[in-house]
Every structure is written in C-alpha cells, then in structure tokens.
Amino acid sequence: MKKTKTILVLFLAVCLAAFAAGCAKNEDVEEVEPEDQANLKIYTTFYPIYDFTEKIVGDNANVENLIPTGVEPHDYELSPKQMAKIYDGDIFIYLGESMEPWASKIAEDLSKNGVKVLEVGTDLIENNDPHIWLDPVLAKEMAQKIFEVIAAEDPEHEEIYKENLEALLKKFDELDKELLEVTSKSSKKDVVTSHGFLDYMAKRYGFNQISIAGLSPQDEPSPKKIAEIADICKSKNIKYILVEKGSSSKLPETVANEIGAQILTINPLETLWPDEIKAGEDYFSIMEKNLDILRQALEYEGQ
Ligand SMILES: [Zn+2]
Structure with missing residues (x-):
C-alpha cells in the first residue's frame, strides 16, 4: 500500500513537472508574439494608396485598406468600428480633402492621439482634382512620400523598404514610357x-x-x-x-x-x-x- 502511494506521488510529481514544462513552453511562445505586434499597422483609405504601400512594405508591416472593394470612395463614410481601428493603428494614409473629406476631418485628432498621418496628395493635388494616381509621374511622388513616412516609423526595415520602393519607381517609369509612346x-x-x-x-x-x-x-x-x-x-x-x-x-x-x-x-x-x-x-x-x-x-x- 505504502509502495503504491509512493509510486502515485512520483507519478503526480512527473505530471506536475511536465505541466510546468508545458507552461514554460507556453510562456516562450508568448514571448515571440510581441515581435509580431511590433510590425507596423498601417491603414490606407482607397486602392492605389493601399497597393503602393503594400508593394513598399512587403511582409514587414500590416496594411489594411478601409474603403471596401467595389465602393467608389468620393462619397464614402467610415463606420464607427473602422474609425476606432484607425486610432489603434501606427500610420494612417489618405489622399486629401478632395477625395476623402471625412479623413481630413479626423487627421488632426489622430495625430494628437499618436497616429502618424500622411496626407499623400499635399503639394501634388491641383484645383481640387484628386486623380493624381493616374499620372505615373505623380504616382512616383506618392510612393516616395509613403516610403519616407514608413521608413521613419520603422527604421529597422528601411533598407528593405528602399529596395521595394526602387522596384516600384521603375514600374512607374515603364508606364510613363508606354503612355508617351501611345500618346505621341x-x-x-x-x-x-x-x-x-x-x-x-x-x-x-x-x-x-x-x-x-x-x-x-x-x-x-x-x-x-x-x-x-x-x-x-x-x-x-x-x-x-x-x-x-x-x-x-x-x-x-x-x-x-x-x-x-x-x-x-x-x-x-x-x-x-x-x-x-x-x-x-x-x-x-x-x-x-x-x-x-x-x-x-x-x-x-x-x-
Ligand atoms: Zn474620380
């Protein structure tokens, strides 16, 4: 009887040790997670800004587009849930008041709350015409600005972002050449x-x-x-x-x-x-x- 009890105690001790090891393992896993959270969370308003941003960051940051697919952004209004998400992000990128008037209304408040805001159309938009992304020369300037704000927030990945930017700029140059060919x-x-x-x-x-x-x-x-x-x-x-x-x-x-x-x-x-x-x-x-x-x-x- 006594012997059986000893074995039982030993068995329990082994189980506890295994359980403790399991816990320790879980803690290790949790320690890895903050690195994932360390990735920048970037919110963009509509497609070209999203696409350029994605191409610059690759897998090194999280980019989410706010205006749903198939929805025309000129008159779009964000949901309160989406609004809350932007406040939780690191960077918010929009074009300008002529495209997303709602975004320019919250830009200042976002900045005050620690979100880095980029109005990418500043100095590029003329006569309240938002459609700058369809001119590859201006699109290049958009990409450059997007790169700069992201690299400043995440200098650790700056070299990768720079490489991706260079590849992107080359594609705009090719598009520019094609347009010259067609129109001339x-x-x-x-x-x-x-x-x-x-x-x-x-x-x-x-x-x-x-x-x-x-x-x-x-x-x-x-x-x-x-x-x-x-x-x-x-x-x-x-x-x-x-x-x-x-x-x-x-x-x-x-x-x-x-x-x-x-x-x-x-x-x-x-x-x-x-x-x-x-x-x-x-x-x-x-x-x-x-x-x-x-x-x-x-x-x-x-x-
Ligand atoms: Zn339009």
Whole structure:
C-alpha cells in the first residue's frame, strides 16, 4: 500500500513537472508574439494608396485598406468600428480633402492621439482634382512620400523598404514610357470621360479630356451642359466614351446615343472590383488595360 502511494506521488510529481514544462513552453511562445505586434499597422483609405504601400512594405508591416472593394470612395463614410481601428493603428494614409473629406476631418485628432498621418496628395493635388494616381509621374511622388513616412516609423526595415520602393519607381517609369509612346503616335487628341478622372494624365501626355460630369461621378451636369458636350463631341468626331466601371449614371449613354459613340469601360482605380481581385490584378495590370482603351480612343497608329 505504502509502495503504491509512493509510486502515485512520483507519478503526480512527473505530471506536475511536465505541466510546468508545458507552461514554460507556453510562456516562450508568448514571448515571440510581441515581435509580431511590433510590425507596423498601417491603414490606407482607397486602392492605389493601399497597393503602393503594400508593394513598399512587403511582409514587414500590416496594411489594411478601409474603403471596401467595389465602393467608389468620393462619397464614402467610415463606420464607427473602422474609425476606432484607425486610432489603434501606427500610420494612417489618405489622399486629401478632395477625395476623402471625412479623413481630413479626423487627421488632426489622430495625430494628437499618436497616429502618424500622411496626407499623400499635399503639394501634388491641383484645383481640387484628386486623380493624381493616374499620372505615373505623380504616382512616383506618392510612393516616395509613403516610403519616407514608413521608413521613419520603422527604421529597422528601411533598407528593405528602399529596395521595394526602387522596384516600384521603375514600374512607374515603364508606364510613363508606354503612355508617351501611345500618346505621341495617336491621331486623336480628345478623350471623352464619364467623370473627370484623366486631367493629370491628359496634361502630362498632351491630350485633351472632355468630361461629362465634374470631378466626382455624383456631379450632375445641366441639360444645357450635356447638349454642349454632345455638340463638341460631334464636331471632334468622337467615337468612344470612357465610362468608369460600376457607374450607374445614364448620362454617358445619353451622350453616346446622341452622337453615335460607343461606350468603353475603364477602371480609374478608385477601387479594385471583386472579379479583379480574384484575377490577381493590381494597379499596373489594370493600367495596362487602361492603356489599351486609350489606344483605341486616341486611335493609336504605332505598332
Ligand atoms: Zn474620380
């Protein structure tokens, strides 16, 4: 009996030791976790900013985009839950008041609460036109600014971020060359768009944008303005109207019917649609498709 009791005690002691070892092991695991938490948490507002940021940080920081896929950001409002998340992040990146008015309203308060805020469109946006990401020269400047703010917050990974940035800048240079090629060898000089997303690109590469609505898809032109646009299109022998994917406006169709033009769907990259995410698209692959549309609309004559 006594012997049995001793064995039982020994058995219990072994179990306790094993349990203690298990605990110690768990503590080791927990010690690894803060490193994961040490990764920067970056919140971006809409797609191009998200894509550029992702390409710069790779796996070395967490990037989350706030405006859901397929949602047009001009008039988007954040949920209170999303708002709370931004306050918990390290860096918040938005474009500017002309694109996300809600973001500029909270920017100062976020800064006061220890979140690093980058308004990436500062000094790049002109005339309240937010669409700077469609001009690769300005997109390069956006990427540079994004890199600088992230590297300052996370100097440990600066070299990796710098390498990724250089690769990204090269891709913008290639896109710039392609746009020069298309626009310098095209017979048409006018492009008609549903809303004014192409002004920066048009200015940079020497073509003219005629937009049916204003800078936001929600801007409704007067019947008089629509008649004027139809007249201009007729006089310039416009054959195509570029309409952003997901647009519910009937205006471009009205104008197209009036002048006998064809609608071409383009993604101005204000969002990436679910089918595009599924297909593994990014800023550059969509821009290649947009280039094809420009070739058609501008009547590209090169090879
Ligand atoms: Zn727009």
